[in-house]
Amino acid sequence: MTTATPSPRAKLRPADRIFSGATVVAGSLILAALAAVAVFLLAQSIPAFVVDPAEIKGSPATFWDYVAPVAFGTVWSAALALLLALPLSLGIALFISHFAPRRIAQGLGYIIDLLAAVPSVVFGLWGIKILAPAVVPLYTWLVENLGWFPLFTPPVSGTGRTILTVAIVLAVMIIPIITAICREVFLQTPVLHEEAALALGATRWEMIQMAVLPFGRPGIISAAMLGLGRALGETMVVAMVLSPAFLISFVLTGSQNSPTIAGNIALNFPEAYGVNVNALIATGLILFIITLVINSIARFVINRRKAFSGAN
Amino acid sequence: MTATATTNAGIANALTSGRLPAWVPWGLLAGSWAASGAVFALMAAATGTEFSLVLAIFVGTILFDVLIFVVAYLVEGIRQAKNRLVTSLVATAFIIALLPLVSLLGTVLVNGLARFDLTYFTYSMRNVVGEGGGALHAIIGTLEMTGMAALISIPVGLLTAIYLVEYGTGPLARAITFFVDVMTGIPSIVAGLFAFAFFALLTGDPGIRFGFGGSVALSLLMVPVVVRSSEEMLKLVPNELREAAYALGVPKWLTILKVVIPTSIAGITTGITLAIARVIGETAPLLIIAGYTTNMNYDLFSDRMMSLPVFVYNQFAQPGTDAQPYLDRAWAGALTLILIVMALNLAARLIARIFSPKLGR
Numbered sequence: 001m002t003t004a005t006p007s008p009r010a011k012l013r014p015a016d017r018i019f020s021g022a023t024v025v026a027g028s029l030i031l032a033a034l035a036a037v038a039v040f041l042l043a044q045s046i047p048a049f050v051v052d053p054a055e056i057k058g059s060p061a062t063f064w065d066y067v068a069p070v071a072f073g074t075v076w077s078a079a080l081a082l083l084l085a086l087p088l089s090l091g092i093a094l095f096i097s098h099f100a101p102r103r104i105a106q107g108l109g110y111i112i113d114l115l116a117a118v119p120s121v122v123f124g125l126w127g128i129k130i131l132a133p134a135v136v137p138l139y140t141w142l143v144e145n146l147g148w149f150p151l152f153t154p155p156v157s158g159t160g161r162t163i164l165t166v167a168i169v170l171a172v173m174i175i176p177i178i179t180a181i182c183r184e185v186f187l188q189t190p191v192l193h194e195e196a197a198l199a200l201g202a203t204r205w206e207m208i209q210m211a212v213l214p215f216g217r218p219g220i221i222s223a224a225m226l227g228l229g230r231a232l233g234e235t236m237v238v239a240m241v242l243s244p245a246f247l248i249s250f251v252l253t254g255s256q257n258s259p260t261i262a263g264n265i266a267l268n269f270p271e272a273y274g275v276n277v278n279a280l281i282a283t284g285l286i287l288f289i290i291t292l293v294i295n296s297i298a299r300f301v302i303n304r305r306k307a308f309s310g311a312n
Numbered sequence: 313m314t315a316t317a318t319t320n321a322g323i324a325n326a327l328t329s330g331r332l333p334a335w336v337p338w339g340l341l342a343g344s345w346a347a348s349g350a351v352f353a354l355m356a357a358a359t360g361t362e363f364s365l366v367l368a369i370f371v372g373t374i375l376f377d378v379l380i381f382v383v384a385y386l387v388e389g390i391r392q393a394k395n396r397l398v399t400s401l402v403a404t405a406f407i408i409a410l411l412p413l414v415s416l417l418g419t420v421l422v423n424g425l426a427r428f429d430l431t432y433f434t435y436s437m438r439n440v441v442g443e444g445g446g447a448l449h450a451i452i453g454t455l456e457m458t459g460m461a462a463l464i465s466i467p468v469g470l471l472t473a474i475y476l477v478e479y480g481t482g483p484l485a486r487a488i489t490f491f492v493d494v495m496t497g498i499p500s501i502v503a504g505l506f507a508f509a510f511f512a513l514l515t516g517d518p519g520i521r522f523g524f525g526g527s528v529a530l531s532l533l534m535v536p537v538v539v540r541s542s543e544e545m546l547k548l549v550p551n552e553l554r555e556a557a558y559a560l561g562v563p564k565w566l567t568i569l570k571v572v573i574p575t576s577i578a579g580i581t582t583g584i585t586l587a588i589a590r591v592i593g594e595t596a597p598l599l600i601i602a603g604y605t606t607n608m609n610y611d612l613f614s615d616r617m618m619s620l621p622v623f624v625y626n627q628f629a630q631p632g633t634d635a636q637p638y639l640d641r642a643w644a645g646a647l648t649l650i651l652i653v654m655a656l657n658l659a660a661r662l663i664a665r666i667f668s669p670k671l672g673r
Contacts, residue, residue: 013563013565016565019565019569020479020564023471023472023479025471026467026468026469026470026472027485027488028484029472030491030495030535034491034495036510037498037502037503037506037532040506041505041509043513044509088408091402091404091405092402092409094402096406099402099403108406115409115412115413118593118650119592119593119594119595119621119653120593120594120595120621121595121622121624121646121649122416122420122593122646122649123416125624125646129423130419179409203391203394203395204399205395205399208398229497232499233497233499233502234499235595236595236621236625262499265596266599270599280505281508284501287502288498288502291497291499291502292494295493295496295497299490299493303490
């Protein structure tokens with residue numbers, strides 16, 4: 001110990017600098033990419049906002065008249081899909097986490113994950129060729145018997161290519177996402193809470209009502225929002241299955257359906273030219289902002305819960 | 313329990329009296345399925361329509377849910393009845409989710425095999441009208457674009473994961489974690505639009521279509537998946553290993569390269585394989601930026617490039633006068649896609665199982 005300053009800090013080698021610098025650059029690159037997405041979409045959308053709207057396909061009165069039907073269709077189809085998928089996903093998640101025998105529970109989880117592995121274009125092909133013809137009798141029945149109800153206003157679609165069919169396929173596609181997150185959250189329920197409920201004589205369902213669901217509520221909400229985000233942006237199923245018309249319509253079983261932003265882009269982009277390209281990119285920017293906001297809220301809820309749940 | 317109760321017949325067993333025997337739910341389920349199957353078979357025979365197994369199972373399961381509630385209510389009381397109803401409902405939810413999966417895999421297999429032949433994998437669609445032709449150009453395009461996307465995403469994703477686990481603490485790390493999570497939810501078509509907007513401005517070509525743009529769009533979707541899975545795997549490496557390396561005087565970067573990464577390489581590879589499986593089926597971004605063509609194109613940096621998902625979509629969306637050969641090709645493409653994705657998923661699980669280090673003593 002002849003040196004006077006026993007430095008506790010490790011010597012900084014050039015290789016260390018380079019390596020840690022590279023990791024920082026990579027991380028920042030991701031943030032830059034996300035920012036670039038917003039900037040470049042915005043840059044390419046500006047012509048659509050300033051140009052005479054008569055030049056856009058369909059000659060709408062204003063640009064927002066062009067956006068309104070697709071924005072409505074996007075939200076409407078995604079909301080329907082979520083409505084169908086959420087109860088099913090909750091049931092599946094509960095089944096895997098609390099009802100199925102432990103030994104096969106993981107295998108059942110893999111089976112549900114298989115649904116997530118199927119490419120969306122295959123879902124689209126299945127939706128148009130198998131599901132749409134199969135649901136026509138059901139739709140006919142609904143319209144004949146419940147036609148007075150605004151959602152089932154006649155005439156019925158003869159092909160089954162309606163927004164409800166799209167919502168069913170979308171629901172199948174988002175079930176694995178919602179299920180996976182709900183399952184994780186349900187499994188994190190403190191075992192002591194569950195055992196306490198059971199020891200007081202609760203049935204398994206009462207235990208789930210008392211211990212599992214209250215604990216998992218934030219997780220369920222954010223899982224639903226992530227599923228909603230996925231349904232909002234899903235493209236190929238809508239492009240292939242839906243028979244679109246440029247209007248705002250709540251009817252579930254008719255042949256005149258509001259298009260969605262993503263489906264509209266996929267159908268029209270390959271042949272678009274001039275300002276129409278910019279108009280489509282502008283709708284894409286709107287979709288990006290909607291999903292970004294929804295995902296941010298969902299992640300914020302999940303992250304906050306992670307910190308304060310006391311489960312970890 | 314039931315056995316004891318029946319052998320001691322006459323003596324009321326407080327634990328089992330007023331409870332349904334264990335076989336009753338299963339018996340009811342089998343009975344409901346049989347009854348619904350019989351009704352639908354009769355209806356199919358009467359009207360001459362095809363017997364729908366999916367519908368029969370669905371209705372039978374619903375019938376079971378009602379039956380079990382009523383039976384349990386009569387024998388066991390309302391609390392147990394509710395419990396049994398919920399149990400059967402969650403099982404029903406699982407079965408309902410299985411129905412589309414089974415139907416989808418079944419139809420893709422049946423319809424896809426019609427054109428799942430040698431021609432399909434050795435010919436492109438150049439000058440093909442009607443029957444014949446294949447998807448070689450699409451398969452080459454998919455492999456090249458996904459490969460390039462992996463080349464971009466793996467270094468960026470892995471380095472970011474290393475930053476988050478080994479270096480990052482401040483607001484930058486928090487921001488990256490948050491936005492990587494948010495990025496996993498970016499609609500794939502927006503990634504395609506971004507690549508288009510970016511390269512259209514960069515090159516000044518307002519109708520740009522080329523393969524590398526597709527790779528960029530795919531990597532935008534792939535990076536967050538790689539980051540998240542690698543991060544999880546790096547976190548699993550025990551701190552003792554790092555500390556042991558530091559104690560021997562090994563610099564931090566060498567510790568990461570020689571100790572941390574080799575320990576977690578199996579998990580990282582699994583995550584990367586799953587990320588590839590996720591993007592290889594993406595259609596929308598490639599439709600936007602890579603376009604479609606009937607020709608072979610090996611060059612990522614010029615001209616339109618076909619990919620397998622876009623091929624499926626295109627064969628479906630733009631059939632010729634006789635649509636059947638086009639549909640057959642679409643189904644065969646769907647089957648190929650599913651096989652590729654399943655193979656990747658299986659490979660990922662095998663890698664995780666075989667190469668994961670044995671941490672236990």
